[in-house]
Amino acid sequence: MLAKRIIACLDVKDGQTVKGVSFENLRYAGDPVELGRAYSDQGIDELVYLDITATNEGRKQIYSLVESVAQNLNIPFTIGGGITSVEDAENLLIHGADKISVNSAAVRNPQLVSDLAKKFGSQFVVVAIDAKTIGNQWKVHTHGGKRPTELELFSWAKEMELRGAGEILFTSMDHDGHQTGFANEALCRMSEMLSIPVIASGGAGEMEHFRDVFNKGKADAALAASIFHFGKIKIPDLKGYLKEEGINVRI
Amino acid sequence: MKIAIIDYKAGNIKSVEAALKRFGCDTSLTKDPQIITSADKVVFPGVGHAGAALEALRAAGLDTLIPALKQPVLGICLGMQMMCRHSEEGDTPCLGIFDAEVVKFRPDNGEKIPHMGWNQITALKSPLFKGIPEGSFMYFVHSYMVPVFEHTAAKCGYAQDFSAAIAHDNFYGCQFHPEKSGNIGLQILENFIKL
Numbered sequence: 059m060l061a062k063r064i065i066a067c068l069d070v071k072d073g074q075t076v077k078g079v080s081f082e083n084l085r086y087a088g089d090p091v092e093l094g095r096a097y098s099d100q101g102i103d104e105l106v107y108l109d110i111t112a113t114n115e116g117r118k119q120i121y122s123l124v125e126s127v128a129q130n131l132n133i134p135f136t137i138g139g140g141i142t143s144v145e146d147a148e149n150l151l152i153h154g155a156d157k158i159s160v161n162s163a164a165v166r167n168p169q170l171v172s173d174l175a176k177k178f179g180s181q182f183v184v185v186a187i188d189a190k191t192i193g194n195q196w197k198v199h200t201h202g203g204k205r206p207t208e209l210e211l212f213s214w215a216k217e218m219e220l221r222g223a224g225e226i227l228f229t230s231m232d233h234d235g236h237q238t239g240f241a242n243e244a245l246c247r248m249s250e251m252l253s254i255p256v257i258a259s260g261g262a263g264e265m266e267h268f269r270d271v272f273n274k275g276k277a278d279a280a281l282a283a284s285i286f287h288f289g290k291i292k293i294p295d296l297k298g299y300l301k302e303e304g305i306n307v308r309i
Numbered sequence: 310m311k312i313a314i315i316d317y318k319a320g321n322i323k324s325v326e327a328a329l330k331r332f333g334c335d336t337s338l339t340k341d342p343q344i345i346t347s348a349d350k351v352v353f354p355g356v357g358h359a360g361a362a363l364e365a366l367r368a369a370g371l372d373t374l375i376p377a378l379k380q381p382v383l384g385i386c387l388g389m390q391m392m393c394r395h396s397e398e399g400d401t402p403c404l405g406i407f408d409a410e411v412v413k414f415r416p417d418n419g420e421k422i423p424h425m426g427w428n429q430i431t432a433l434k435s436p437l438f439k440g441i442p443e444g445s446f447m448y449f450v451h452s453y454m455v456p457v458f459e460h461t462a463a464k465c466g467y468a469q470d471f472s473a474a475i476a477h478d479n480f481y482g483c484q485f486h487p488e489k490s491g492n493i494g495l496q497i498l499e500n501f502i503k504l
Contacts, residue, residue: 060420060467061427061446098491103427129327134448134489154323156489179320179357181423181450224423255421278421308427308446 061308062272063103063279064296065257066286068093070109070139073119090123091130097286098133100293103308105131106159106227106281109139110202121153128154136184142166144173151178159184159227162200165207165214168221175222180254185223187215189244190231196244203231212248219252226252227281229259237263237285245275257281265291265299272305310502313348314338315375317365319387320356325488328498340369350380350502355387359411359453360399362391376406381479381504386451389475389482398453406480407460409472411453420468423452428465428473430485435462435476437483437500445493447473447485454484 068075074088094105107127109120117140127135137150138159147158164171164185174183188203189196189211196211215226228248230241240261249256255278258271262282271277285291297307312329314322316338329336329352337344345351353375355362366372375382375392384392391403396411403411414422427446430438447465454471457464465473465484475482481501487494 059428060424063426125323128321128323132324132328132488132495133491134450134486151321154321154327156321156324180452181356181425182320225425250419253416253421254423255425278426 059306061103061306062277062300063257064268064293064307065104065106065279065281066097066102067106067108067259067281067283069283070107070120070123071111073123076110091126094127094131094135097293098131101297101309102133102293104133104279105135107135107137109137111140121149124150124153124155138184138186143170144177147174147178147182151182157182157184157224159186161186161188164218165198165200165209168217171218171221171223175224180222180224183223184225184227184257185218186227186229187211187218188229188231199231211244212251215248215252219254223254225255225257227257227259230261233261234259236261239263239267240271240275240277240280242270242275245271245277249276249278255279262291265296268296268300269303269305272300310334310350311348312336312350312352312502313345314352314354315345315371315388316340317355317362317369317371319354319362319365322354325352325354325385325498328488328495329502332499332502334502340371342370342374345371345374346378348380350504351375351378351382353382353384353388353392355385355391356450357387358399359387359390359396359401359403362387363401363403366391366404372404376404379479381481381501383501384480384482385488386484386486389484390453390455392475392480392482393455396453407455407458407475407477407482409455409458409460409475411455413453414468416468418468423450424454424467425450427490428467428485430463430465430473432464433462435474435481436504437474437476437481437497438463439500441493441496441500446490447483447487447494448489449473449485451484
């Protein structure tokens with residue numbers, strides 16, 4: 059049976075991982091490859107490296123990072139952040155990325171998703187969507203959640219699927235950072251509406267939240283960052299717990 | 310050990326190349342018939358569309374070269390599918406090394422396509438799987454599959470049972486990505502190197 063996936067997200071700036079990371083026995087927590095390997099050894103199923111570098115100069119470092127990750131890790135990884143063209147994506151593929159994720163660029167130019175899927179295949183294209191509720195509607199936001207758009211979450215996700223996205227990474231801004239659980243109702247609706255996998259993001263705080271996002275939210279994968287980085291939840295513990303709860307995970 | 314990785318611009322080969330190098334192999338990414346034919350082993354990777362893959366293989370004359378190879382050949386993902394007779398994807402004739410049809414997954418219980426993620430392989434029967442426990446998790450990404458047939462070397466279940474691996478004579482194929490399947494996947498690559 060296909061396992062539910064647990065994904066760790068690492069923010070990268072100027073080629074180094076940022077955010078406080080408290081991994082035991084790790085000499086260089088800022089080294090994206092070493093940190094990735096630590097997660098891989100713990101049994102993480104996938105990694106997302108999110109490039110938050112603001113300058114073009116710094117951005118180029120992402121290519122050597124991608125190459126180094128591809129050479130040293132043997133689990134799948136996604137690169138996101140600042141990808142605005144087919145050329146950007148192709149450079150990442152050449153350097154060894156398994157998947158890329160696009161967010162604001164897809165909103166600005168939805169055709170980009172069609173072009174990426176056509177050129178590289180849907181399996182390469184993750185569309186990340188940040189959304190929060192305004193009134194009684196889920197509205198898509200761009201630029202790291204700073205700019206609201208007129209787009210409604212579910213119809214946008216559907217359009218992305220139709221244009222060839224291979225996965226949707228949905229972050230609920232209402233839940234992100236609160237550590238009180240994922241947006242299970244919205245996730246369930248999205249997952250049942252789409253025929254591509256949905257990755258849940260935003261809100262993980264306890265192991266129970268992962269059980270719920272798979273059982274109630276019908277997510278195919280769940281992503282978290284700080285609770286893993288700070289060791290609040292350890293991957294082997296989480297997977298052991300989920301298995302006991304009857305959820306199929308890779309151990 | 311010289312390993313030729315067939316270069317037909319079909320997806321991400323960095324990881325498989327790096328893994329083979331880590332085992333001390335001398336790898337070349339190539340479409341040169343001379344280098345391919347004289348290599349100790351050949352890896353036939355691939356991600357993407359069967360139709361585009363066939364076109365690229367034909368353009369390089371590899372569609373006739375690969376089936377005639379005598380050394381161990383490992384097809385990965387689309388590479389494995391291209392070793393079959395025909396693919397439903399774009400109604401594409403393939404290389405015909407295995408007498409099998411590549412078909413689209415037919416979800417019977419709302420399964421999502423592509424089949425993406427970690428799934429278990431069972432009924433392992435090939436030297437490729439020496440020391441690999443039944444039920445090991447491997448990383449898959451694909452929308453088309455090879456049904457179970459006489460040369461199935463490992464099975465996996467998703468909507469239907471399908472061939473997670475195939476093997477016959479000197480030809481081997483993995484639907485999953487051993488280079489992306491953690492340490493256990495690397496062991497499969499090592500088994501191939503040691504054939």
